[in-house]
Amino acid sequence: MQLVRIQDDLPADFARLRAAADAEGFRALARLEAEWAQDQDAFVCLLGAMEGDRLVAIGGLTPEPELPGEAAMRIRRLYIDPAARRSGVGRTLVNALLQEALDSVSLVTINARDTLAPAFWLALEFEAVDGRPWSHQFVAR
Template sequence: MVQLVRIADELPIGFEDLRAEADAEGHRHMSRLAQDMAATPEMFTALLAAFEGGELVGVGGLTVEPQASSGEAYRMRRLYVAQRARRSGVARAIANALLSEALNLTRLVTVHAGNPGAERFWEALGFDAVAGRPWTHEFRNI
């Protein structure tokens, strides 16, 4: 069973292992998360860590959308799940918790899907692909 914990000031124990795995796979967003937390941790409206059996298996965050053109929007970012925990609902648990929190603040939530697998994941959660925006997918609560 996955347990979600809010990250406040510092990244949780196990983050360096998660970061190393992401880097090895060519995903730089865990390294960017470490930089974000060192420089501007307040940029995150929410940052969640997912644990299974006491081990860190994933993280994901929510920030104000930096490139929203009209109205307020939030972006889900820095979502990563350890390979050993994929396809077990961890990413979905993180994303749904962040989406729920975001929809209490705004009607528009964005993501930038970096690959076809991520595109399919976000679309399965109800995000629509968009063109001509600084993000690839959006969820509108109308």
């Protein structure tokens, strides 16, 4: 598996991964595709996990939208191919995004309220929070 920084075009295999997300009822990749077409600069970083020519996971960082002007980032549009889950791909991708974010901020958020993945975030040392516009956060100490 190789992590690649996506800069110009979405990977050729993106349509297949988006179809898998759509089939599961996850709109993250449909949103990602629309956002990328509108403004690639909205993402501080967008990474893909590749196994050969196959895109097996994707995720990005944006400034935290609920704290404009403050030093925080949000991990967004994260999706792991069902066939690649529980293989460490998601952990590797999130850790790379965290490293990228923690170079400039100490707060990284995620909104995982409507997913099946809260336990995933807890295992990565994100803490669940209430009363915030995000569901989990990672605070560098």
